[in-house]
Amino acid sequence: MSGPRKIDIYALTWRLPIILWQLVFFIGPVLFMVAISFFVVKNYRMTEAFEFVNWQRMLTRGFFWDSYWYTLFIASLSATIAMLVAFPAAWALAFRASDNLRRWAVFLLIIPFFTSYLVRTFSWYVILAESGVLNAMLGYIGLGPFRMLNSHFGTIIGYLTLTLPLAVILQTVTMANVDKTLIEAARNLGCKPFATIWRIVLPLSKTGFIVAALFCFILAFGDFVAPFYLGGSQEPTLPILILDTTKSGQQWPRAAVVAIMMMVTLFTVAFTAIALAYRKPKGSKG
Amino acid sequence: MTTKPKTISKQLLRRDVLRIGGGAALSMPFVSRAWAQTTEINMLAWYGHGEPDMVGAFEEANNVKFVPKYYAGGDNMLALIAQSPPGTYDIILSDGEFVQQLNAADYIEPLDANDYPFDDMLHEDFTKFPGHWDGDTLFSMILRGGHLGVSYNTTAMSAEEASSYEGFWKPELQGKVGHFDWHLPSLGMMSLKNGNGAGLWDLSDDQWQAVQDTTMSLRSQVGGFFDYGGTFNGLKNGEMMAMCGIGDWITGVLERDGAPVASVIPKEGGIQFTESYCIGKGSSKADLVKSFIQYMMSPEGQVKSAQMVAYPGFCVTKAGRALLQEVDPAEAARSHQIEGMPNEPIALINEGRIHYRDIPQQQTLEDWNDFWSEYKNA
Numbered sequence: 027m028s029g030p031r032k033i034d035i036y037a038l039t040w041r042l043p044i045i046l047w048q049l050v051f052f053i054g055p056v057l058f059m060v061a062i063s064f065f066v067v068k069n070y071r072m073t074e075a076f077e078f079v080n081w082q083r084m085l086t087r088g089f090f091w092d093s094y095w096y097t098l099f100i101a102s103l104s105a106t107i108a109m110l111v112a113f114p115a116a117w118a119l120a121f122r123a124s125d126n127l128r129r130w131a132v133f134l135l136i137i138p139f140f141t142s143y144l145v146r147t148f149s150w151y152v153i154l155a156e157s158g159v160l161n162a163m164l165g166y167i168g169l170g171p172f173r174m175l176n177s178h179f180g181t182i183i184g185y186l187t188l189t190l191p192l193a194v195i196l197q198t199v200t201m202a203n204v205d206k207t208l209i210e211a212a213r214n215l216g217c218k219p220f221a222t223i224w225r226i227v228l229p230l231s232k233t234g235f236i237v238a239a240l241f242c243f244i245l246a247f248g249d250f251v252a253p254f255y256l257g258g259s260q261e262p263t264l265p266i267l268i269l270d271t272t273k274s275g276q277q278w279p280r281a282a283v284v285a286i287m288m289m290v291t292l293f294t295v296a297f298t299a300i301a302l303a304y305r306k307p308k309g310s311k312g
Numbered sequence: 313m314t315t316k317p318k319t320i321s322k323q324l325l326r327r328d329v330l331r332i333g334g335g336a337a338l339s340m341p342f343v344s345r346a347w348a349q350t351t352e353i354n355m356l357a358w359y360g361h362g363e364p365d366m367v368g369a370f371e372e373a374n375n376v377k378f379v380p381k382y383y384a385g386g387d388n389m390l391a392l393i394a395q396s397p398p399g400t401y402d403i404i405l406s407d408g409e410f411v412q413q414l415n416a417a418d419y420i421e422p423l424d425a426n427d428y429p430f431d432d433m434l435h436e437d438f439t440k441f442p443g444h445w446d447g448d449t450l451f452s453m454i455l456r457g458g459h460l461g462v463s464y465n466t467t468a469m470s471a472e473e474a475s476s477y478e479g480f481w482k483p484e485l486q487g488k489v490g491h492f493d494w495h496l497p498s499l500g501m502m503s504l505k506n507g508n509g510a511g512l513w514d515l516s517d518d519q520w521q522a523v524q525d526t527t528m529s530l531r532s533q534v535g536g537f538f539d540y541g542g543t544f545n546g547l548k549n550g551e552m553m554a555m556c557g558i559g560d561w562i563t564g565v566l567e568r569d570g571a572p573v574a575s576v577i578p579k580e581g582g583i584q585f586t587e588s589y590c591i592g593k594g595s596s597k598a599d600l601v602k603s604f605i606q607y608m609m610s611p612e613g614q615v616k617s618a619q620m621v622a623y624p625g626f627c628v629t630k631a632g633r634a635l636l637q638e639v640d641p642a643e644a645a646r647s648h649q650i651e652g653m654p655n656e657p658i659a660l661i662n663e664g665r666i667h668y669r670d671i672p673q674q675q676t677l678e679d680w681n682d683f684w685s686e687y688k689n690a
Contacts (some may be wrong), residue, residue: 069417070387070394087682092689109630155549175551176536213337258536259493261689270493270685273384275678 049167056289063282070276080279084287094287095245097263100178104185105242108193109235111186116197117223122204133200135191145249146187154256176258184252189242196241200234201227229240236303244292264288319583328479353597353604356392357405358587359540360622369605371615376600384540385494386410387677392420399594403601408586409670411452412443420590424449426604429609436656442589442668452588453605456617456625459657459666460497460559463575468553474678476578477505485553486533490546492557493537495684497583497678500558500669502527504580510664511681512581516671524683530556547573560647561585561623566644577655577665584666619643624658639665657658 066075084090119128138146153159154174164170174180204227212222228235246252250265259266264284271281356376362380364371371377383389386407393401394417406414414420428450433439444452462474468488471584473479480489489500503512503523515523538546543562546552548571555562559582563573589605591598607613614632619626619640626649627633637644648655660666672680 070390072395087685089682089689091687096689151545151549155551157550164418173535254539255542256491256544258349259688260534260536262537262685263344267685270681273388275387275681276394277678 049177057174057283059285062279063286065279067277067279072276072278076138080277080283084280085282089286093262093264094291095264096261098291099137099184100181100253100263101243104169104189105239106248107182108186108242109190109239111194112197112238115194116201117227119194119198120201120204128198129182129201132195134193136228138187138191141259143188144251144255147184147255150180150183150187151175152254166235170222175256177262179211180258181257181263184256185242185246185249188249188252189245192245193238193242195229196238200231200238203234204230233303236299240296240299243295248288318547324687328422330606341423345632346396348560351376351597351600352454353378353403354401354592355403355594355598356401357382357388358384358622360620361405363622364509365619365621366616367604369612370604372602375601385496386413386671389419390414394588398636399596400594401592402595402597403604404590404592405455406452408441408443408452408454408588408668411590415443415446415451419593421593421595421598422453423453423602423605425451427606428453428650429629432631434628434630434633435661437661438628440466441586441588452590453609454586454588454628455608456614456628457584457606457624457657458559458561458625459575459582459584459660460501460557460669461575461577462562463547463554463555463558463560463573464611465550465564466572466574471574471576473517474554474574474576474578475579477501479578479623480530480556482554482556487535488551489530490535490543490552490555491537492543492555492562494557495680496669496671498557499527499680499684500525500583500667502530504578504667506601508581509581510576510667511578511597512583512667513670516674520675520679524687526690527687531687537688540655541666547571551684559583559585561625564624565622568643577660581659581665581667584661585669585670615639618647618649 031299063074063080064076064078064122066077066079119131123131151158154172156173156175157163158174160174161171164172174183208226209222210232211217212226217225226243250263250269252265253259253271254266257263262270264287268281268284271277271284336401339358353376355367355378359382360366362378362382367378381392382394385408389404389406390410390413390415393404395412404414404420411420431440433454438454438601441452443456444555445448462477462479464474464479468485469479469482485612500512504520506519506522506526508515508519508523511519530677536551537540537544538552541554543552543558544566548566548569558575560575561607563571563575571619572600583647589601589603589608591605595601608617608631611629611631614627614629615636618627618636620633624643626647626648627636633644635650636649644650645653648657650656657666670676
């Protein structure tokens with residue numbers, strides 16, 4: 027029989043800061059946000075109340091669900107594109123590049139984060155405008171001009187600006203840890219290159235790849251800058267809807283409803299992804 | 313034995329110098345503040361009104377410093393005030409149509425009409441501007457105005473095409489029509505297109521539905537919804553060839569830079585935005601603010617307002633306009649502020665082609681905003 031568990035003061039001391047941090051800067055604000063979603067706005071002033079009117083108003087409006095599904099779709103598309111575009115670069119860095127080259131490449135991939143994301147986004151104006159660099163180049167071969175700004179394409183480019191370097195770094199780090207002798211063995215046993223990727227590299231990198239995709243999705247799903255400045259705010263994503271809701275009539279409670287719906291979605295996606303990432307293959311032991 | 317006292321005296325001297333020097337250095341800001349006592353004036357305004365080109369000369373002459381907080385849209389302004397303690401803002405630049413709400417909520421102080429040049433107004437409407445007065449008590453002083461109509465790139469639209477809101481539906485402009493992302497001016501223009509004229513804000517259910525239908529029919533032409541900066545960019549880099557919801561306040565700035573853009577008041581009529589100064593309730597600097605408003609209503613202030621770097625507006629006083637014509641005839645001509653010119657702002661008002669911007673009378677702002685969100689998602 028074991029006696030009552032003693033409180034480990036030493037362990038608690040080290041755990042306390044992070045617990046306090048989460049309580050003060052995450053749990054507290056989230057609870058406050060949930061509370062204000064039940065408040066009402068009267069004469070542009072938020073008043074304490076417990077009414078479901080904001081939830082009812084937002085969740086029964088077609089424009090909310092249009093924004094919701096559009097945001098879900100375009101963030102998923104962006105994460106998929108980021109993962110696909112990042113893969114060849116990450117593959118080359120993980121398996122072909124020397125250690126020195128890989129270090130430099132990772133450093134260069136980090137450099138964009140030294141600059142403000144807003145500045146990086148605005149720089150696309152020069153490239154994507156109808157009178158911009160890309161259309162001028164396409165013009166030389168008799169193509170275009172194409173409309174790239176203020177479109178879904180512009181939004182995706184903005185999302186990739188944010189997520190692609192991260193996807194390459196995460197994929198590179200993940201694949202760099204794959205045992206290369208397994209790949210060589212597969213090739214020696216006659217496995218084709220694509221089959222090697224599919225049957226050896228991807229299963230062994232599954233966790234890192236899912237985490238990378240999840241990060242790409244989370245960043246795109248909550249991003250305001252790309253859809254607003256490169257997408258022309260059409261159609262509005264959920265972050266734009268939050269801005270519109272607060273801007274007109276100062277409806278912070280309704281904006282809170284949108285924000286909570288975003289958080290619920292992100293939690294659902296994140297938990298599902300993590301469950302998939304760490305799911306054991308059938309038949310494996312422990 | 314002789315060296316020790318010498319060393320001590322040296323150390324003491326060094327410490328003294330450091331102490332006195334350090335103390336002097338630390339106290340310098342307080343000394344300079346005591347000499348200069350700059351007074352801060354908190355301003356709530358549309359972008360640009362607290363910038364040096366507008367307030368710099370007054371700041372220098374009166375040893376004050378404006379601390380601006382900028383907003384976009386009257387409801388945004390009301391919300392900012394509602395969430396701030398009384399006395400936060402000393403001066404509020406409000407859109408004309410929102411003064412009534414400021415007054416109703418008791419956010420502004422009454423003004424003495426005798427302090428301002430009401431005998432010099434360019435139009436009689438400006439002397440008793442709707443909503444600025446409560447009975448015989450003045451609550452807001454009209455500063456400037458501007459007209460909203462069809463704004464367009466002159467290489468993509470002819471003046472004749474731009475003379476009607478129908479021009480926005482020109483097939484060649486598909487994906488090239490932009491919106492300033494605020495429901496009020498754009499939906500007001502759609503209401504004018506539907507022939508609602510002076511009743512553009514007072515819509516029955518059927519008229520409101522018709523305005524929504526008209527607006528929705530424009531959606532396929534629309535290439536984006538933009539904030540202040542995005543509107544400039546869109547027109548400047550040619551992404552947008554026509555813009556709904558704006559006027560000379562945007563194209564005027566681009567025109568000054570030589571961009572091929574213009575704004576006209578179409579045959580269905582245009583909308584006037586009016587900007588007015590109010591003194592914030594509970595301001596402890598009401599006298600200084602009054603002096604500033606008087607300065608901005610003087611001919612010199614009116615010229616500064618007409619030349620404002622962020623966006624132009626027309627003068628509301630005769631003396632202001634006369635001085636503008638004298639010191640900056642190019643801007644006076646560009647903005648049609650010369651008597652007898654086509655599209656001269658006061659003549660447009662007299663001809664009944666201009667309607668003052670207002671808020672919806674039979675619907676709520678929320679209804680309009682909800683529709684705007686639906687429209688953006690369509």
